[in-house]
Amino acid sequence: MKKSISALLIAAALIFSATTVFAASGSSLFSSEGCIACHAINGQGGSVGPDLSHVGSHRSLSWLKIQITHPSEHFAAGTTANINGQSYQSIMPGHSNMPASKLNALAAYLESLK
Ligand code: HEC
Numbered sequence: 001m002k003k004s005i006s007a008l009l010i011a012a013a014l015i016f017s018a019t020t021v022f023a024a025s026g027s028s029l030f031s032s033e034g035c036i037a038c039h040a041i042n043g044q045g046g047s048v049g050p051d052l053s054h055v056g057s058h059r060s061l062s063w064l065k066i067q068i069t070h071p072s073e074h075f076a077a078g079t080t081a082n083i084n085g086q087s088y089q090s091i092m093p094g095h096s097n098m099p100a101s102k103l104n105a106l107a108a109y110l111e112s113l114k
Pocket residue numbers: 030033034035036037038039048049050052055059064067068071072075081083088089090091092093095106110
């Protein structure tokens with residue numbers, strides 16, 4: 001009985017730390033993958049692309065994954081994208097080679113920004 005309780009506690013601790021790492025890596029990927037050069041979150045970053053501080057309130061997780069990997073499926077390259085009442089040149093590079101683990105963490109982070 002004692003053994004199973006400690007096994008349970010270890011499992012809970014592992015799940016907790018995995019969730020924490022998951023959440024942290026989404027925001028650090030935003031910098032390390034270069035998104036921050038063109039996009040700002042909470043006042044930090046570039047303005048070539050739209051501000052993403054509240055992007056999760058108007059875009060779904062699956063929409064965000066497509067935008068990261070194949071942005072031209074949403075906004076044809078070289079045209080003007082109208083997002084939240086602002087116009088942008090559609091120049092976002094596709095990140096089609098991003099590993100699924102990074103893509104999932106980054107998209108989940110963005111989706112959490114309400
Ligand atoms: C060279 C500049 C540039 C880089 C780098 C860039 N983007 Fe973008 N992004 C844009 C532009 C411009 C748009 C407007 C539409 C388009 O071009 O597809 C956009 C649109 C978006 C949108 C849609 C926002 C909305 O409110 O609908 C999301 C989400 C997004 N980018 C996320 C990212 C992420 C995540 C990264 C990093 C992996 C990234 N972008 C890298 C320029 C960039």
